Amino acid sequence: MKVGLFIPCYVDQFYPDAAIACLQLLEKLGVDVVYPKNQTCCGQPMANSGFEHLTGGCNDLFIKNFSDFDYVVGPSGSCVLHLKEHLHNHDNPEIATTLSNKLYEFTSFLTDVLKVKSLPARFPHKVGVHQSCHGQRGLHLSQMTELVAPEFSKPGSLLNMVKDIELVHLNRKDECCGFGGTFCVAEEAVSSKMGKDRVEDHLHNGAEYITGVDMSCLMHMEGILHRQGSKVKVLHIAEILNGE
């Protein structure tokens, strides 16, 4: 099985450690994984702003870079969701559908395909888990509090394999952080207030680290933490799972 590693544009540029952790963990799990160097962006920032009609270039690049792999794995619920819902190719619709079906968010690849049951990682800290909305409600990475349905969490189940980790309870388990793509600047007041409240929930409950499957949410919360002079750090879940 050959896996293509899809790294979201802002992770590539600003959070390479998260990408390195994904790569290293997949390699440790015995996966033959390759990072196609000509990938750029999934197109979501444009699509969510109403400019889906401008995402043809991104779609074509994505299809070109990733069609030949058995699986495509990416550390982002929101990018993966966007591609699953909107990746298309006018001339050959099937090629997009086939690729979509092979596309996995990182933690769900570990639980659903690799069926990971244990990890050698150790992380003796209090960790707050942020349920990034698109991964949670869109990709069903974990159960949402709105539904009357059994609880489950793919990222949670992986974190529970990490030795000495303590997951903190949050007051609002799955409220949105307020990043929302261009929303973060177009509706700055509400966005930063939402981020501030999210961070406060973690701080109030004693988190030393905030983690999740989406670096975009974490970047937004990190911006607020830094502004507050907080010592609390954000880490992509891959960085915790990959730890020794």
Place this chain on the structure above:
Amino acid sequence: MTSREKILSAIKTNQPDLATLPDVDFLLQEDVDIPEKFIASLTAIGGQVVMVKNHSAIKAFIAENFIHPSRKITTVSELEDIAEYIEDNSTVPHSLENVDYAIIEADLAIAENGAIWVTEDKIRTRVLPFITQHLAVIVKKKDVVPTMHYAYNKIAANDYGFATFIAGPSKTADIEQSLVLGAHGSRSMTVFLMAQ
């Protein structure tokens, strides 16, 4: 073209292909201790339940617990001796403005939400259960059903000019979500749950 024609024609053009109407009868499958649940439900929403054996017990409770003097009316012939008997629909609604207590009887009650169901002929005049300061309703234990589905199953195609579910006293939380009982309808609701 009249507005009616315009609207119906636009709807006909724009409505999507027919989608099947689902069955709802499968929802009649509850298994719950009905009287217990009813008492819990009504109590939770600010009503009170009084278990009684018969109408005498009701009269005794009223004598002890309702404020006297007060204007009491009833649609229940067995209570004629302790309250003004409203026999038919000839009462002028406004004349009930100063009623303190109204005692009526319900056709059925619902365990899941503490509601009772009355039709117009049961309440004689439509405003009666709303205009009274305090409402009391006689419900027979055997007439308590588990859920709304069962209620509508019993109501079936019965005809009425007006009917209503009443669940507890009137209330509002419009002022900073503080629950206040006694908005525009009755201030309190007592259900006499009768054994037979």
Place this chain on the structure above:
Amino acid sequence: MQNTTNHAELAEVFNNDEARVDWHDETLWWIRSKRDVAVNKISNWEVLRETASQIKNNVLSNLNNYLQQFEGNAIANGIIIHWAADAKEHNQIVLSILEKHSIHQMVKSKSMLTEECHLNDFLEENGINVIDSDLGERIVQLAKEMPSHIVLPCIHKKKEEIGELFHQHLGTPAGNADPQFLTETARQHLRDTFLTRRAALTGINFAIAETGEFVVCTNEGNADMGAHLADVHIASMGIEKIIPERKHLGVFLRLLTRSATGQPITTYSSHFKRPNKGKEMHIIIVDNGRSIQLGREDFRNSLKCIRCGACMNTCPVYRRSGGHSYHNAISGPIGSILAPNLDMEKYADLPFASTLCGSCTNVCPVKIDIHQQLYKWRQVIVKNGYVPAAKKASMQIMDWTLSSPTAYHTAGKAGRLVLKYAPFMVNNKLNPWYKHRDMPEPPKESFGEWYKKNRK
């Protein structure tokens, strides 16, 4: 009252008072929490939602027949039916009914449709005094404001403010903000209204095609007090309020109030089938853009709405911006997918007032795909040119940059260099991100650069 009609700007003003935002947010989250407790008591809640959704899908697909069936049955019941193509016609019909009876004062219970039609203003202009009898509605009426929430009209008002309003308009003692006392005052004041009005107008929660009856749900009993004491009862409904059969009420009444406030049912669920003897009962069936929405394949599901307000309570943006930021009768997520149909230019901002988190879609009792529709409205609005030119330009640049690996790598590197060596260029007042957040630290190399060195 407000001279800006843009959600982002109005929300920014709302956020100037952080303590108030916290209060508004906590209150509505508490209501969402009560909803959660209530719905978790129904083990087949998700089945109920699916059933309601399918019933409403059937209604929309057969609306032409159902409306005629409803009309026929209602008329046979002795109800007078009117049809209004738009808000103007609706208001005119109400006025003409009142004038026919020489009535100059009317009592009204909650109807979001009449808010949409601005009925009160129209009637006042035409010499009709209207009193809103729902406590929350009466409060915003005294404050000369629109309701900010479809179920909790004055959720944005603190009790001290309400106390002050009552002191000014109803003569209560200054400084008294006790909810019990204020409610009692309203009870006395409105009781007099109920007893003296010959006309009452109510909304309609559900209209049953099978029987020609309609249901009005209240906690306060105000709709009933008004209707049963009046000579003329006018009930206004949107075309989409139809449900096929009486027994379907079992499904909808179980879903409605639990979704709205966490109560198992409203205190009163009154079924009106025939006018009282000697009295008149009118129903006004209103279109006002709904038949157009019905024709929009991507957006017609918004017409399934039963006006519970759950989407507003769960929306983290609504909670932190308030209903008035949506500058529309119906605010929040549902308002944002209904309003662009009425006036795309005026409401172009609303579908963007969201992070597309999806919470709304999952509390909706009739399974409207709200967040999907928000996304789709964005595409329509852009296509119709209702976005600022600057945004359009920046999106074009983004497309060009991201469609080319070379351009992308160059831009990314440039961005990181700027952040590293000239952060002041980005860390300033012109950068909205920077207002409350620090920019991310620029790493020494991108992942692509690291991979090139360490793997290939």
